[in-house]
Amino acid sequence: MSQPEIEQVAREACATAGFENPRLVPIKVAENGIYRLADQQVVVRVARIGQAEAASRELMVARWLQANGVAAVEPAGSRADFVDVDGRPVTFWRELGPHRPGTEQEIATALRTLHGLSAPEFLSEVQPFVRLDERIDAGSTLTPGDRQWLRDQLSELRAGWKELAPGQPRGPIHGDAWAGNVVTTEAGVTTFLDLERASIGPPEWDLTSTAIKHSSFGWIPEQRYESFWRAYGYDVTTWPGFALLRDIRELRMTCMAVQSAGSKPEHAAQALHRLDCLRGRVGPRPWSSWEPIP
Incomplete structure (x- = not known):
């Protein structure tokens, strides 16, 4: 449309x-x-x-x-x-009135409050792989080899999700707790936006969004990540299931870029860079040059 x-x-x-x-x-x-x-x-x-x-x-x-x-x-x-x-x-x-992205500490405090609530009956289970098949299929800039690798990776991560390591008690989660979706108003009120992914699931799914800003991309330094996990009271990177959720988040971000590149050629280089990182062509984490896709 x-x-x-x-x-x-x-x-x-x-x-x-x-x-x-x-x-x-x-x-x-x-x-x-x-x-x-x-x-x-x-x-x-x-x-x-x-x-x-x-x-x-x-x-x-x-x-x-x-x-x-x-x-x-x-x-x-x-x-x-x-x-x-x-x-x-x-x-x-x-x-919403004037606001800014939440700090790591503000996001952690807001998530701790949300995760402490009892889940209402209308919340459904988190769907970490929603639309990924479609985005891979729609990736017109992909080579056949890269497309097959993405499909294989998606299949492997789906299998891993079914055997996710035990962690914090499951409950209500935001589902997409990036800084742009957890903001703080001029009055100092930290506020959740974009509630379409709110669901029931492992709290670690929300915490991983901030953790990979440090461990995968180097967007925030160690001190800022430490302020996050200390404010929440738990460092998700120490949990045995962290690597799986990290990999799923990275795959989601890559597939989004791949889909965008199909209609916006200026995003093709970023999509390829993300894929190269996932495929081990760029070296170990943290990877540089992951840039936002508008």
Whole structure:
């Protein structure tokens, strides 16, 4: 679906939710569309076809966190915070005020609180391999050998996940706890964003996101990683299952770059670099030159 078509979906949903003649300001429009309603302090999120259940659950997660005193993005409270437009789910959220990415210590403290909650019945099991098959298949820049290696690696990691080493008690997790998804407002409130991956699973899945910023990519120094695990009270890198979760996270990041390179040639070099790292062509961790994919 083209960007104008996604915007038209957003406009139709706005009318249903009670926002007439909306002024939509694009925040990010790709497979999904995220817009700000000018002068309304509302954010509109247009999801992919087939994601109605996930979009509805995200609203439920937000309300559950709010009821438990955990700061997170909040539903807008409009006439209809969930609208279906020709199979594309659209949700409405209160716009978060000025904020910055959370520090390692702030993220750890927020995760410790989240992981201490009792899981609600509507949360499903974490799906660490969601969409990876499709991204590998869609990787038009891959050589046949690299594509087969990715498929074999995915199969091996799936088998490893079924035998994951025991760790911290399973419970509610954010599922995608990067610094951009755990932010701190000007008032000093650390807040969870992007709740679509919230699920039940090993807390280590969330902790690995920050751990590999140090161990895999060298994005943060030892002192900052230490502040993270000390604030949480547990160093996930000492757990026997860490290497498996690290490898899954790295594979997810690589497959995302591979998919992006198919439509944006400027990302092809980054996708190949990530794959070369995973295949041992670059040397041991920490690897340099892993750059964000917009």
